[in-house]
Amino acid sequence: MVYKAVQTLDLLNRTLAADNGNTFRMWLGRVLPHIGDAYRSDEDPYRTHLGASIIGGQCERAVAYAWRWALKRPPRGRKGERTVDAHGRMTRLWNRGHLEEGRFIALLLTGGIAVYQQGADGKQYKVSDLGGHFGGSCDGVVMGIPDLPPGVPALGEFKTHSEKSFEELVEKGLRLAKPAHYAQMMVYMQRMGLVCGFYLAVNKNTDELYAEIVQYDREVDDEMLARAKRIVFGDKMPPRLRMASPGFYVCKYMCDFTDVCFSTVKPDRSCRTCQHWFPMPDGTSQCALGSAYGNIVTLDKAAQIAGCQQYTLAPMLK
Numbered sequence: 001m002v003y004k005a006v007q008t009l010d011l012l013n014r015t016l017a018a019d020n021g022n023t024f025r026m027w028l029g030r031v032l033p034h035i036g037d038a039y040r041s042d043e044d045p046y047r048t049h050l051g052a053s054i055i056g057g058q059c060e061r062a063v064a065y066a067w068r069w070a071l072k073r074p075p076r077g078r079k080g081e082r083t084v085d086a087h088g089r090m091t092r093l094w095n096r097g098h099l100e101e102g103r104f105i106a107l108l109l110t111g112g113i114a115v116y117q118q119g120a121d122g123k124q125y126k127v128s129d130l131g132g133h134f135g136g137s138c139d140g141v142v143m144g145i146p147d148l149p150p151g152v153p154a155l156g157e158f159k160t161h162s163e164k165s166f167e168e169l170v171e172k173g174l175r176l177a178k179p180a181h182y183a184q185m186m187v188y189m190q191r192m193g194l195v196c197g198f199y200l201a202v203n204k205n206t207d208e209l210y211a212e213i214v215q216y217d218r219e220v221d222d223e224m225l226a227r228a229k230r231i232v233f234g235d236k237m238p239p240r241l242r243m244a245s246p247g248f249y250v251c252k253y254m255c256d257f258t259d260v261c262f263s264t265v266k267p268d269r270s271c272r273t274c275q276h277w278f279p280m281p282d283g284t285s286q287c288a289l290g291s292a293y294g295n296i297v298t299l300d301k302a303a304q305i306a307g308c309q310q311y312t313l314a315p316m317l318k
Contacts, residue, residue, distance in 0.1 A: 002173030005198065005211035007146035008111075012209065015111045027106035035102040045072050048285075048301050050232055052127065052136035055224050056183025058250065060238035064231045065257040069272035069304075070317060071265070096204070097160050101139060104158040104200055114143040115156060127191035132283030134228040138188045142198050147213050154213070155189050155197035157181065166203035166210065174199050174212050185214055186221040232279055237316050260317075267317045271304040275314040 016024055050067045057063050065071065081089075105115050117124055117140040128135030140156040148154060159181060161169060169177040185197045197214040230238065240261065244251055251258045259265040267273040276288040277299070289310060290297030 002175075003147070003213040003215075004173075005145065005147040005200075005213050008113075008198075009209055009211050011111045011113075011146050012107055016107075024106055024110045027109045028103065031106045031109070032099070032102040035098055037098040037101075046301065046305060048304075049128070049132060049136075050130075050134045050228055052134070052184050052187040052224075054180070055134070055187065055228055056180035058180070059241050059244075059255065060227060060231070061240055061261065062255050062257050063227075064234075064238055065260060065267075067231050067272075068267070068314075068317065069270050070260050070267040071257055072268055100160050100202060101158050104156075104202075105140070108142060108156075108200075112144060116141045116143070125192065127188055128283075129187075129191065129225060130228060130232055130283075131281050133232045133279055134225075135191075136184070136188070138192070141192070141194070145198050145213070147211075148196065148198075152196065153194060155185055155192065155194050157185050157188075157197060157199050159199070159201045160204050161201050161210075163203055163205040166201065166205075166208065169201060169210055174214060182214070182217075183220055183224050186217050187224055189216045190218070190221045235316055267313065269311055270307050271299055271311075273314055273317055274307065275312045276310070277304070277314070 046069055047066075050063070054063055054066060105117075108115050119125055124137050125140065126135060126137045138155060139158050141153050142156040143151070143153050145152075145154055159178075165177075171177070175182045181199070185199065189195070189197055195216050197216075199210075199212045199214055201210045202208070203210075241248070241250060244261075246252065246258060246262050246264075251261070255261070260267050271277040271285070271287070277285060278288060279285055285299045285304060287297040287299055
């Protein structure tokens, strides 16, 4: 069952029309300067944790490559697109997603819907599991959604879509159209003690909105946690997709790791791709070489990126 948030969309459109969008623009001026991800000047391609935003990806093997820092490569582009053009386009696209978060929040505030993005410590809401190896940062918690009973908080998740993706979302609903987004919400909801979520999406071509109320799904959450455990602590790569090949459209156009997956290139050199690296249950990373001699060598992020002269490619990545 798909629960479209019809009342909420009606409220947002009515309040925009009420004063020609003046209140909306006022909120934009207040909100956008605080969307730090859009203005960050120290972007780091390496994430020490396995992100909830990718755990529900179609190919578990690709998620594992990301966790192990297998390749720091520009994203794969469209057919015939130069690598540098693809990298520039995707950088702008990701930045647009961050900026759109501010527009979503301003829109909700215009409709009188409260949006909370920080805890008592003043920091963005984050969730973690597996000692900190698995988790992420959510878009916020919303209160006052007309399609929910009064006083019921909901996880807020805001996404941008191409026209084709948006049309599929409208037709099928979140779970079937965007299972990775759905899985991400389940992970966040459970760890934040929320029983429902509010998914708000925009068609980047037309600015049309889609909104859905999403119920917590324990089965999917458990499945994602089990997948995360396999990836984080496993010593074997997950299998490829059943139809996988260098020419399969998912591998060719939708995956950044096709080259290493099919042994066209070797994985990048770092502790993460070395056979001596291993994650600990407490969330740290250690080197087996030191442990073999009775020394505990805990590796911070800088050390993992740098690696050492005793690097040996992990068998699972060969």
